[in-house]
Amino acid sequence: MGRLGSILLFLPYFPRSKHIHLFMAPINLAFRQEVPGALLPLDLEKEEEKFGAEKLEDLSWKRLLDAYACIMCNRCQEACPAYTTGKALSPAAILISERYELNGILQDFAQGKESPRPLMDFALNEEALWACTTCMACVEVCPVGNEPMLHILDVRRAKVLMEGEFPQELNNAFRGMERSGNPWGLGQDKRLDWAEGSTSPPWRRSPTPRSSTGWGAPQATIPGPRGSPAAWWRS
Ligand code: SF4
Numbered sequence: 001m002g003r004l005g006s007i008l009l010f011l012p013y014f015p016r017s018k019h020i021h022l023f024m025a026p027i028n029l030a031f032r033q034e035v036p037g038a039l040l041p042l043d044l045e046k047e048e049e050k051f052g053a054e055k056l057e058d059l060s061w062k063r064l065l066d067a068y069a070c071i072m073c074n075r076c077q078e079a080c081p082a083y084t085t086g087k088a089l090s091p092a093a094i095l096i097s098e099r100y101e102l103n104g105i106l107q108d109f110a111q112g113k114e115s116p117r118p119l120m121d122f123a124l125n126e127e128a129l130w131a132c133t134t135c136m137a138c139v140e141v142c143p144v145g146n147e148p149m150l151h152i153l154d155v156r157r158a159k160v161l162m163e164g165e166f167p168q169e170l171n172n173a174f175r176g177m178e179r180s181g182n183p184w185g186l187g188q189d190k191r192l193d194w195a196e197g198s199t200s201p202p203w204r205r206s207p208t209p210r211s212s213t214g215w216g217a218p219q220a221t222i223p224g225p226r227g228s229p230a231a232w233w234r235s
Protein backbone atom coordinates (compact mmCIF):
# COMPACT_ATOMS: atom_id res chain seq x y z
CA MET A 1 0.00 0.00 0.00
CA GLY A 2 2.91 2.27 0.84
CA ARG A 3 4.35 2.03 -2.71
CA LEU A 4 0.94 2.35 -4.34
CA GLY A 5 0.26 5.41 -2.19
CA SER A 6 3.49 7.04 -3.38
CA ILE A 7 2.59 6.41 -7.01
CA LEU A 8 -0.91 7.83 -6.57
CA LEU A 9 0.55 10.84 -4.80
CA PHE A 10 2.68 11.66 -7.83
CA LEU A 11 0.04 10.97 -10.51
CA PRO A 12 -1.29 14.56 -10.79
CA TYR A 13 2.30 15.76 -11.12
CA PHE A 14 3.19 13.52 -14.11
CA PRO A 15 1.40 15.33 -16.94
CA ARG A 16 3.29 18.55 -16.23
CA SER A 17 6.66 17.00 -15.50
CA LYS A 18 9.33 15.61 -17.73
CA HIS A 19 8.57 12.19 -16.23
CA ILE A 20 5.48 11.95 -18.38
CA HIS A 21 7.78 10.40 -20.96
CA LEU A 22 7.69 7.23 -18.82
CA PHE A 23 4.15 6.74 -20.12
CA MET A 24 4.35 8.47 -23.45
CA ALA A 25 7.65 7.19 -24.83
CA PRO A 26 6.52 3.54 -25.16
CA ILE A 27 3.23 4.67 -26.72
CA ASN A 28 5.12 6.90 -29.11
CA LEU A 29 7.43 4.07 -30.12
CA ALA A 30 4.46 1.77 -30.66
CA PHE A 31 2.92 4.27 -33.09
CA ARG A 32 6.15 5.02 -34.92
CA GLN A 33 5.80 5.35 -38.68
CA GLU A 34 6.84 2.38 -40.77
CA VAL A 35 9.22 4.70 -42.60
CA PRO A 36 10.50 7.19 -40.00
CA GLY A 37 10.63 10.75 -41.26
CA ALA A 38 8.14 10.15 -44.09
CA LEU A 39 6.02 13.21 -44.87
CA LEU A 40 2.25 13.01 -44.89
CA PRO A 41 1.05 13.39 -48.48
CA LEU A 42 -0.67 16.64 -49.46
CA ASP A 43 -3.85 16.72 -51.47
CA LEU A 44 -3.49 20.02 -53.31
CA GLU A 45 -6.79 19.50 -55.14
CA LYS A 46 -8.83 19.49 -51.96
CA GLU A 47 -10.81 22.68 -51.39
CA GLU A 48 -10.63 24.47 -48.04
CA GLU A 49 -7.66 22.33 -47.10
CA LYS A 50 -5.31 23.73 -44.53
CA PHE A 51 -1.72 22.84 -45.24
CA GLY A 52 0.97 22.49 -42.63
CA ALA A 53 0.83 23.81 -39.09
CA GLU A 54 0.58 27.40 -37.90
CA LYS A 55 -0.60 26.58 -34.39
CA LEU A 56 -0.47 23.64 -32.00
CA GLU A 57 -3.94 22.44 -33.00
CA ASP A 58 -2.77 22.05 -36.61
CA LEU A 59 -0.20 19.44 -35.59
CA SER A 60 -1.24 15.80 -35.82
CA TRP A 61 -1.83 13.84 -32.62
CA LYS A 62 1.46 12.05 -33.26
CA ARG A 63 3.38 15.35 -33.27
CA LEU A 64 1.75 16.30 -29.95
CA LEU A 65 2.67 12.89 -28.59
CA ASP A 66 6.28 13.55 -29.65
CA ALA A 67 6.34 16.58 -27.38
CA TYR A 68 5.28 14.53 -24.37
CA ALA A 69 7.46 11.51 -25.19
CA CYS A 70 10.66 13.57 -25.35
CA ILE A 71 13.10 12.63 -22.59
CA MET A 72 15.13 15.82 -23.18
CA CYS A 73 18.29 13.84 -23.85
CA ASN A 74 19.46 16.37 -26.49
CA ARG A 75 20.77 13.64 -28.78
CA CYS A 76 18.91 15.23 -31.68
CA GLN A 77 20.47 18.60 -30.97
CA GLU A 78 23.97 17.14 -30.86
CA ALA A 79 23.41 15.31 -34.14
CA CYS A 80 21.90 18.32 -35.91
CA PRO A 81 24.27 19.86 -38.48
CA ALA A 82 22.44 23.19 -38.30
CA TYR A 83 22.86 23.39 -34.52
CA THR A 84 26.48 22.26 -34.56
CA THR A 85 27.34 24.93 -37.13
CA GLY A 86 25.93 27.66 -34.91
CA LYS A 87 22.44 28.17 -36.41
CA ALA A 88 19.49 29.05 -34.21
CA LEU A 89 17.94 25.61 -34.72
CA SER A 90 17.66 23.03 -31.93
CA PRO A 91 15.32 20.13 -32.70
CA ALA A 92 15.09 19.28 -28.99
CA ALA A 93 14.09 22.84 -28.09
CA ILE A 94 11.18 22.74 -30.55
CA LEU A 95 9.58 19.75 -28.85
CA ILE A 96 10.27 20.97 -25.34
CA SER A 97 8.83 24.41 -26.15
CA GLU A 98 5.70 22.79 -27.53
CA ARG A 99 5.34 20.75 -24.38
CA TYR A 100 5.70 23.76 -22.07
CA GLU A 101 3.21 25.69 -24.17
CA LEU A 102 0.75 22.80 -24.05
CA ASN A 103 1.16 22.46 -20.30
CA GLY A 104 0.18 26.10 -19.91
CA ILE A 105 -3.04 25.75 -21.91
CA LEU A 106 -3.82 22.08 -21.33
CA GLN A 107 -7.36 22.47 -20.01
CA ASP A 108 -8.54 24.84 -22.74
CA PHE A 109 -6.71 22.85 -25.40
CA ALA A 110 -8.36 19.60 -24.28
CA GLN A 111 -11.74 21.34 -24.61
CA GLY A 112 -10.97 22.22 -28.21
CA LYS A 113 -10.29 25.94 -27.68
CA GLU A 114 -7.89 27.69 -30.01
CA SER A 115 -4.33 28.04 -28.76
CA PRO A 116 -3.29 31.64 -28.12
CA ARG A 117 -0.23 32.00 -30.33
CA PRO A 118 1.44 30.54 -33.43
CA LEU A 119 4.27 28.02 -33.26
CA MET A 120 6.60 30.64 -34.71
CA ASP A 121 6.15 32.68 -31.52
CA PHE A 122 7.55 30.08 -29.15
CA ALA A 123 8.86 26.91 -30.86
CA LEU A 124 10.78 28.26 -33.86
CA ASN A 125 12.03 31.47 -35.34
CA GLU A 126 12.68 32.46 -38.94
CA GLU A 127 16.34 31.39 -38.90
CA ALA A 128 15.62 28.03 -37.28
CA LEU A 129 12.76 27.31 -39.67
CA TRP A 130 14.92 27.57 -42.77
CA ALA A 131 18.15 26.23 -41.26
CA CYS A 132 16.95 22.62 -41.29
CA THR A 133 18.66 20.62 -44.04
CA THR A 134 16.14 17.73 -43.71
CA CYS A 135 19.07 15.39 -43.11
CA MET A 136 16.95 13.19 -40.78
CA ALA A 137 19.71 12.89 -38.18
CA CYS A 138 17.35 14.04 -35.41
CA VAL A 139 14.84 11.36 -36.41
CA GLU A 140 17.43 8.62 -36.60
CA VAL A 141 19.04 9.26 -33.20
CA CYS A 142 15.91 9.79 -31.15
CA PRO A 143 15.55 6.91 -28.67
CA VAL A 144 11.80 7.36 -28.29
CA GLY A 145 10.82 7.56 -31.95
CA ASN A 146 10.28 11.32 -32.18
CA GLU A 147 10.49 13.09 -35.53
CA PRO A 148 11.51 16.70 -34.80
CA MET A 149 12.21 17.31 -38.50
CA LEU A 150 8.53 16.81 -39.30
CA HIS A 151 7.52 19.53 -36.84
CA ILE A 152 9.74 21.92 -38.79
CA LEU A 153 8.42 20.77 -42.15
CA ASP A 154 4.80 21.17 -40.98
CA VAL A 155 5.52 24.81 -40.16
CA ARG A 156 7.36 25.26 -43.47
CA ARG A 157 4.38 23.87 -45.34
CA ALA A 158 2.11 26.40 -43.68
CA LYS A 159 4.53 29.22 -44.43
CA VAL A 160 4.88 28.31 -48.08
CA LEU A 161 1.39 27.08 -48.96
CA MET A 162 -0.82 29.17 -46.67
CA GLU A 163 1.14 32.40 -46.35
CA GLY A 164 3.35 32.31 -49.46
CA GLU A 165 6.35 33.21 -47.32
CA PHE A 166 9.74 31.69 -48.00
CA PRO A 167 13.31 32.88 -48.54
CA GLN A 168 13.86 34.60 -51.89
CA GLU A 169 16.61 32.08 -52.68
CA LEU A 170 13.93 29.40 -53.10
CA ASN A 171 12.10 31.25 -55.86
CA ASN A 172 14.07 29.68 -58.69
CA ALA A 173 13.92 26.21 -57.15
CA PHE A 174 10.12 26.36 -56.75
CA ARG A 175 9.70 27.67 -60.29
CA GLY A 176 11.88 24.84 -61.61
CA MET A 177 9.92 22.21 -59.71
CA GLU A 178 6.60 23.63 -60.88
CA ARG A 179 7.61 23.72 -64.52
CA SER A 180 10.05 20.86 -64.94
CA GLY A 181 9.78 18.68 -61.85
CA ASN A 182 13.27 19.47 -60.61
CA PRO A 183 14.69 22.45 -58.73
CA TRP A 184 17.01 23.52 -61.58
CA GLY A 185 14.31 23.74 -64.24
CA LEU A 186 16.11 21.27 -66.51
CA GLY A 187 14.08 19.46 -69.17
CA GLN A 188 13.15 15.81 -68.65
CA ASP A 189 15.09 14.94 -71.83
CA LYS A 190 18.27 15.87 -69.97
CA ARG A 191 17.49 13.61 -67.05
CA LEU A 192 20.13 10.99 -67.77
CA ASP A 193 22.80 13.29 -69.20
CA TRP A 194 24.79 12.89 -66.02
CA ALA A 195 25.37 9.20 -66.83
CA GLU A 196 26.83 9.91 -70.29
CA GLY A 197 30.18 8.21 -70.79
CA SER A 198 29.79 6.20 -67.59
CA THR A 199 30.33 2.45 -67.72
CA SER A 200 28.06 1.85 -64.71
CA PRO A 201 24.30 1.46 -65.12
CA PRO A 202 22.72 4.91 -64.82
CA TRP A 203 20.21 3.77 -62.26
CA ARG A 204 19.75 1.10 -59.68
CA ARG A 205 16.93 -0.30 -57.64
CA SER A 206 16.51 1.95 -54.63
CA PRO A 207 17.43 0.02 -51.46
CA THR A 208 14.93 2.08 -49.45
CA PRO A 209 11.22 2.52 -50.00
CA ARG A 210 11.60 6.32 -49.99
CA SER A 211 11.69 6.77 -53.73
CA SER A 212 8.18 7.16 -55.07
CA THR A 213 9.22 5.49 -58.31
CA GLY A 214 11.14 2.60 -56.78
CA TRP A 215 14.05 3.63 -58.98
CA GLY A 216 16.49 5.88 -57.33
CA ALA A 217 19.16 8.07 -58.73
CA PRO A 218 19.97 10.18 -55.70
CA GLN A 219 18.28 13.55 -55.71
CA ALA A 220 20.53 16.58 -55.83
CA THR A 221 23.59 14.71 -54.71
CA ILE A 222 25.61 13.94 -57.82
CA PRO A 223 27.49 16.95 -59.15
CA GLY A 224 27.60 17.21 -62.90
CA PRO A 225 30.11 18.99 -65.13
CA ARG A 226 31.14 22.40 -63.81
CA GLY A 227 29.02 21.87 -60.73
CA SER A 228 25.73 21.69 -62.63
CA PRO A 229 22.99 19.50 -61.20
CA ALA A 230 23.16 16.02 -62.66
CA ALA A 231 20.48 13.77 -61.23
CA TRP A 232 17.09 13.87 -59.58
CA TRP A 233 14.23 11.51 -59.25
CA ARG A 234 10.68 12.10 -60.13
CA SER A 235 8.46 10.17 -62.46
S1 SF4 B 1 16.58 17.13 -40.08
FE1 SF4 B 1 16.83 19.33 -39.63
S2 SF4 B 1 16.52 19.50 -37.43
FE2 SF4 B 1 16.88 17.35 -37.87
S3 SF4 B 1 19.09 17.05 -37.58
FE3 SF4 B 1 18.80 17.48 -39.75
S4 SF4 B 1 19.04 19.71 -39.93
FE4 SF4 B 1 18.72 19.27 -37.75
Ligand code: SF4
Nearest residue numbers: 070071073074076142
Ligand atom coordinates in the same frame (compact mmCIF):
# COMPACT_ATOMS: atom_id res chain seq x y z
S1 SF4 C 1 16.56 12.87 -29.24
FE1 SF4 C 1 14.34 12.59 -28.99
S2 SF4 C 1 14.06 12.35 -26.80
FE2 SF4 C 1 16.11 13.23 -27.07
S3 SF4 C 1 15.78 15.46 -26.92
FE3 SF4 C 1 15.63 14.91 -29.07
S4 SF4 C 1 13.45 14.59 -29.44
FE4 SF4 C 1 13.76 14.52 -27.23
